[in-house]
Amino acid sequence: xxxDDILAGLFPxxxxxxxxxxxxxxxxxxxxxxxxxxxxxxxxxxxxVDEAIVLARRVIEIIKSGDRAPILFLxxxxxQRMSRRDELLGLSEYLAHLAKALLLAEAxxxxxxxxxxxxxxxxxFIATALATxxxxxxxxxxxxVMDLPSMARVTKLPIDVxxxxxxxxxxxxxxxxxxxxxxxxxxxxxDQSPLxxxxxxxxxxxxxxxxxxRFGAExxxxxxxxxxxxxxxxxxxxxxxxxxxx
Amino acid sequence: xxxATANTDSLSWYEASARQRIDALVDPGSFVEFIGPEQRExxxxxxxxxxxxxxxDGIVIGxxxxxxxxxxxxxxxxxxxxxxxxxxxxxxxxxxxxxxRTLRQDVLILFDTGGVRLQEANAGExxxxxxxxxxxxxxxxxxxxxGVIGGRAGCYGGGSxxxxxxxxxxxxxxxxxxxxxxxxxxxxxGIEEFDSRDRALVWRTMxxxxxxxxxxxxxxxxxxxxxxxxxxxxxxEVTRGYGVANLEAEQSRLERRLQRFGAARDAVDVWQALGxxxxxxIPALPTDAFLAAANNxxxxxxxx
Numbered sequence: 001x002x003x004d005d006i007l008a009g010l011f012p013x014x015x016x017x018x019x020x021x022x023x024x025x026x027x028x029x030x031x032x033x034x035x036x037x038x039x040x041x042x043x044x045x046x047x048x049v050d051e052a053i054v055l056a057r058r059v060i061e062i063i064k065s066g067d068r069a070p071i072l073f074l075x076x077x078x079x080q081r082m083s084r085r086d087e088l089l090g091l092s093e094y095l096a097h098l099a100k101a102l103l104l105a106e107a108x109x110x111x112x113x114x115x116x117x118x119x120x121x122x123x124x125f126i127a128t129a130l131a132t133x134x135x136x137x138x139x140x141x142x143x144x145v146m147d148l149p150s151m152a153r154v155t156k157l158p159i160d161v162x163x164x165x166x167x168x169x170x171x172x173x174x175x176x177x178x179x180x181x182x183x184x185x186x187x188x189x190x191d192q193s194p195l196x197x198x199x200x201x202x203x204x205x206x207x208x209x210x211x212x213x214r215f216g217a218e219x220x221x222x223x224x225x226x227x228x229x230x231x232x233x234x235x236x237x238x239x240x241x242x243x244x245x246x
Numbered sequence: 247x248x249x250a251t252a253n254t255d256s257l258s259w260y261e262a263s264a265r266q267r268i269d270a271l272v273d274p275g276s277f278v279e280f281i282g283p284e285q286r287e288x289x290x291x292x293x294x295x296x297x298x299x300x301x302x303d304g305i306v307i308g309x310x311x312x313x314x315x316x317x318x319x320x321x322x323x324x325x326x327x328x329x330x331x332x333x334x335x336x337x338x339x340x341x342x343x344x345x346x347r348t349l350r351q352d353v354l355i356l357f358d359t360g361g362v363r364l365q366e367a368n369a370g371e372x373x374x375x376x377x378x379x380x381x382x383x384x385x386x387x388x389x390x391x392x393g394v395i396g397g398r399a400g401c402y403g404g405g406s407x408x409x410x411x412x413x414x415x416x417x418x419x420x421x422x423x424x425x426x427x428x429x430x431x432x433x434x435x436g437i438e439e440f441d442s443r444d445r446a447l448v449w450r451t452m453x454x455x456x457x458x459x460x461x462x463x464x465x466x467x468x469x470x471x472x473x474x475x476x477x478x479x480x481x482x483e484v485t486r487g488y489g490v491a492n493l494e495a496e497q498s499r500l501e502r503r504l505q506r507f508g509a510a511r512d513a514v515d516v517w518q519a520l521g522x523x524x525x526x527x528i529p530a531l532p533t534d535a536f537l538a539a540a541n542n543x544x545x546x547x548x549x550x
Contacts, residue, residue, distance in 0.1 A: 053500055060497055063490055082426045082434045088451050088513060089503060090462045091425045096378070096410020097496050103382040104493055122362075122371075123425045126407055130375035145367035153433070154364055155295070171291050171333070172367045182368045184375070210379050212372055213337065222369050224290060225337040225376075228281065232341025235280040236309065236318065236349065 001138055001191055003042055003074070006117055009195035010072075011036075022051055024074055025058055032200040033070065037062050037110075040074030040128075047124035048081030052094040055128075059101035063108050070111040070203050073102065075129045076118025095123050099131035106133040111203055116141040116185070121174075130184065134202055137176055137185050144174030170221040183216030183225075257471040259396040260420045264306045264321035267356050270471035271478065272310030272319060279308040281338060289332050291366040300326045303334040307342045309351075313479045317352050318342050324358030324399030331404060332363040336373020343380035343391070352390040352482055355412065360427065361403015374404035381411045385488035390414065392481045394474055395421035395463070396454065402427045413488070413550060414481040416474060417454035417463040419533075424452040450513040450529055455536060459517060459528075460503060461544035468533050486548055495549035503544065520544070 003024070007015055010030065017026030017038050022045030030036045039058055041047055062071060080091060106112045114132035121144045129135050129143070137143075151172075152159040166173030170181040179185045189198050213229060216222025257270050268277055281287050283301035292299050304326035310319050320339050322329040339355070346353045362370035381391050393409045395401045396418035401409050406423050409415055417423070426434075428442035441447060450456055458466040465481065467473040486492075510516045517525035521542045531539060 049500075049504060053497070053504060056493075057497055057501075060490070060493055063493075080425050082431045082439075084431065084440050084451065085510075087424045087426060087431070088456075088510065088516070089507060090423075090457070090460055090500075092406035092410045092423055093462055093496075094500055095425065096407045097493075097500055099378055099407065100382055100411055100496075101493055103379055104386075104488075104490065107382070107386060108490065123404070123407060126371065126375055126378070126404055130372070131378070145362055145371045146364060150433070151364050151367070157295070165294055169291065169294060171369050172365055178368050182372055184368065184372045210376055212376060213340070216369075216372070222333055222372070224287075225333050225340070225369065225373065228287060228334055228337035229341035229344060229376075232280050232307065232338055233345045233348070236342065236345030 001117060003076070003117070006074070006138070006195065010199055012196065023054060030200055031196050033203045035067065035069040037069055037071045038074065039071060041077045041124070042074065044076055044078050044119055046078045046081035047095065047127060048083065048086045049089050049091055049094040052098045052127065056098045056101045059098070059105055062110065063105050068109040070113060071105055072199070073112060073114045073128060073132050075114060075116045075120050077120045077124045077128065079121040080123030095127035099127045102131040106207070111207065113199065113202055116143060118142070119144070121145065133207065134186050134205070135184065136202060137188050139188060139191050141176050142174065143176060143179045147174060178221065181216070181219045181221030183212040183214070183219060183222055186215070258469050259418055259471055259474055260398060260469050262471065263325065264323040264356065264358065267471065268306060268310070268319055268321050271354070271356070271475050272312055272317070273314065276311035277308055277319070278310070279306060280342070281307070287334055289334055289366065291332065291369070295365045297365065303332060303338070304329060305335045305338050307338045312354070312475070312482065315482065317354055317482070318346050319354045319356070321356040322358040322397070324397045327363055328360035329358040329397070329399040330360050330363035331370040331373050332366040333369035333373065335363070336370060336377060340373060340376045340380050343377060343384050346389050347380065347384035347387045350387060350389060352392070353384065354392050354394065354478055355408070356394045356397070357401040357405055357409060358397030358399045359401060359405035360399050361405050371404065374408060377408050378411045381408070382488065385413055388485055388487050390482055390485060392416065392478055394478065395423055396469060396474065397421070400424070400452070413486050414465070415463040416465045416467060416477045416481060417457055418467055418469045419454045420469050421454040421457070422448070422452040423457050423462060446529065455528055456513045456516070459520060459540055459543045460507070461499060461546040464546055466533070466537060466540070492548060492550065499544070499546060499549040
């Protein structure tokens with residue numbers, strides 16, 4: 001689906017959403033949910049320092065408005081911008097800053113929903129879609145940590161071998177289904193049905209702690225993460241042996 | 247209570263293993279590991295690639311005391327899979343941070359990582375997202391999360407984003423912080439964009455001195471475990487919460503950086519713009535002289 005199709009499907013009564021360069025920003029009214037802030041990165045563009053700072057500013061403005069309205073973050077990006085300038089300027093801080101803004105918005109009472117409708121990879125994926133409280137996707141979305149040809153180069157394995165291994169496990173290869181099975185994507189929307197009620201239903205769910213590792217365990221794509229994290233929490237809560245009165 | 251004494255032998259942070267770093271960092275005998283190597287919680291995914299596992303999956307986590315105060319500590323082992331985040335490795339740190347939030351106990355993360363472990367890339371990427379969320383939630387509960395960066399593998403990829411969510415960062419000259427590594431930029435964008443074999447370029451673009459000068463790190467220390475220990479003790483002195491005020495302060499700080507240095511071609515241009523007398527001398531300066539020259543650096547304070 002194109003961005004225009006998606007926006008028309010989500011907000012049939014119209015919206016006030018602008019696209020400037022790679023960035024989406026505006027507001028709309030969702031039937032059954034009221035005002036929704038809409039932000040995003042589009043056209044498969046990379047996320048660099050210049051884009052991240054603008055998006056973070058917008059998120060901060062929304063938090064400061066105090067309206068507690070949901071934020072819908074649309075994502076069709078490539079990876080982080082790979083450039084000498086971005087790294088010279090401290091890209092990691094800019095991406096982390098955007099992620100923190102989204103995480104804090106959720107903590108401050110704005111529901112944050114990521115909608116992955118195209119690509120996204122690596123640092124851009126972490127700083128946007130994966131920093132929302134609930135991430136959903138449309139069929140055809142294609143998340144990746146790294147594309148298979150690059151992965152073949154780094155792991156020094158032939159691409160055919162990688163493809164064969166990818167059949168056996170969802171844990172490393174790019175793709176929507178793998179990201180669903182490992183728990184990163186909450187659900188895939190049905191693009192044959194009206195989108196607005198589907199988004200409204202997501203917003204009706206109560207805010208929850210991070211459940212991605214549990215989804216990964218339930219769906220079989222990440223069987224160990226939740227169990228390991230729980231065990232650590234339990235061990236850490238047990239009284240330290242003899243170290244208390246040093 | 248007796249005063250905590252630490253190991254006084256000099257130890258290069260860069261050369262040390264994860265376990266040596268923890269031993270040198272916390273009060274002697276105070277460290278208790280969670281899910282240690284005897285539990286053999288190894289990666290379930292490396293065998294698919296015929297790669298050897300490690301019993302601790304390349305990260306050591308547990309509790310200890312720092313100058314008598316209780317802390318949680320996590321140390322990545324850069325010599326195993328480049329310290330990269332896999333499913334088990336990441337979940338150990340996620341669990342530690344979730345515990346820190348509940349128990350209101352500060353955390354030290356000793357980074358040494360190339361980022362996501364490609365053989366389990368989806369699990370590693372999600373672990374990083376979970377860790378970042380857990381850090382923000384812990385910080386909102388008043389927990390300090392201090393990052394130390396000075397290991398062989400640096401702090402790359404998703405690891406650098408985790409570092410960007412910490413409340414304070416301690417770096418040594420050897421500590422490199424960057425999202426895309428030099429080889430990744432060169433492979434994708436060409437040698438004209440970044441020559442990964444130009445080590446001087448790598449150090450001055452991503453190294454600890456540059457990061458400290460632009461406010462990307464809060465403390466700069468010698469490559470020595472006792473210097474790291476002292477900086478960690480200092481970093482934990484103030485408890486910082488986390489809220490919209492921090493976010494706004496960081497927004498201003500990062501906007502200012504783009505205004506001041508956005509047109510710079512090279513780190514030396516940035517250092518010149520900072521008013522440093524002989525910017526080309528920076529890479530060669532010993533710590534004392536560097537810290538003196540860094541007097542007018544950009545300072546993050548609590549804008550992080």
